[in-house]
Amino acid sequence: MxxxxxxxxxxxxxxxxxxxxxxxxxxAAPEPGVDETGPLRAxxxxxxxxxxxxxxxxxxxxxxxxLGLAASAAPSEPQNQNPIASDTLKDAFAQVVLIADRRSANEGLTVASPSFLASVFGPPRDDLNDDCQPPTNQRLIELLAIEDVGPIRAQMIRPALVSLRQVFANVQVFEPELYDRIESAGSLCVRLIRGSSSSASAHAFGLAVDINIDGVLDELADGKTQLGLILLADFFRKEGWIWGAGFGREDSMHFEVSRQKIEQWRRQGQI
CATH class of the missing domain: 1.20.5 (Single alpha-helices involved in coiled-coils or other helix-helix interfaces)
Structure with missing residues (x-):
């Protein structure tokens, strides 16, 4: 310039x-006989x-x-010849913060109730308890797979694995530093919902995954979570997943497939 x-x-x-x-x-003064009103004046x-x-x-x-010379002549502070690139959020992903307006976190999506899941898949097994057990429902067994879905390995029904892989692909593009710090706290677990004596968890159907940042588990029902999980929640919601932070008893490391997504898979013949 x-x-x-x-x-x-x-x-x-x-x-x-x-x-x-x-x-x-x-x-200059016009010569005699020259008309100044002609093309010359124009x-x-x-x-x-x-x-x-x-x-x-x-x-x-x-x-x-x-101005440019004045600016260049002004004294300046010594500059680092080899600056180190940094991201202000990079070291804050594991920081525990309050969840703002968590009860509206799943607005527009519906939780798939245990009765709805049982009507779609049948009970995962007859003798559910609070411990993780293998499924005995043959239809569910045939839908299950164990796959790498990006930063973690998960056991879920196949449509859920495809959807989860898409979630993490988006995270890798838009939040690569966060992607590198994602870890799993479990996926398939055939058990009862915590505190229930009869209802199966979404984990029991291979429809839920627990996520943490840097291997640190979120504390249940304290209204707080890791900043990285708040960022992840938006990616999950856009893919049609429910965030556990919006439950009556906050469980923000928990993500499960919404009823809308399951109904979509059923219409498409995927389940």
Whole structure:
């Protein structure tokens, strides 16, 4: 930009005398018999206009150049010749913070109730308890798979694995530092919902995964969570997953497939 300004100024200074000479020649007293009202006067007026515009551009460029020189002449602080790239959030992903307005975290999505899941898949097994056990429901067994879905390995039904892989693919693109710090706290676990004596957890159907940052488990029902999980929640929600932070008893490391997503898979013949 400075080079361009210098060139324009130089050209302007060079051209100005020539234009003044031409204007002066045309503005001299007219010879006898010459009609000043003809094309000559229009040409002179055009030259005057060009000179005025040129002077304005030269003045403006000169002012910019002066400011640039003043700035470069001002003392400056020593600069690091090899600056280290940094992300202000990079070291804050594991920080525990309050969850703002958590009860509206799943707005627009519906939790798949245990009765709904049982109507779609059948009970995962007949003798559920609070411990993780293998499924005995043959239809569910045939839908299950164990796969790497990006930063973690999970055991879930196949449509859920595909969807989860998409969630993490998006995270890798938009939050690569966060992606590198994601760890799993479990997926398939055929058991009862905590505190229930009859209802199966979404984990029991291969429809839920627990996530943590840097291997640190979120504390249940304290209304707080890791900053990284708050960021992840938006990626999950856009893919049609429910965030456990919105439950009556906050469980923010928990993500499960919404009823809408399951109904979509059923319409498509995936389950």
């Amino acid at each position: 400075k080079l361009l300004s210098g060139i324009l100024i130089a050209l302007s200074i060079t051209a100005a005398p020539v234009l003044w000479q031409v204007a002066d020649h045309h503005l 040409e002179v007026a055009a030259l005057r206009n060009e000179l005025t515009q040129l002077k304005g551009r030269v003045d403006g460029l000169d002012a910019r150049t002066s």
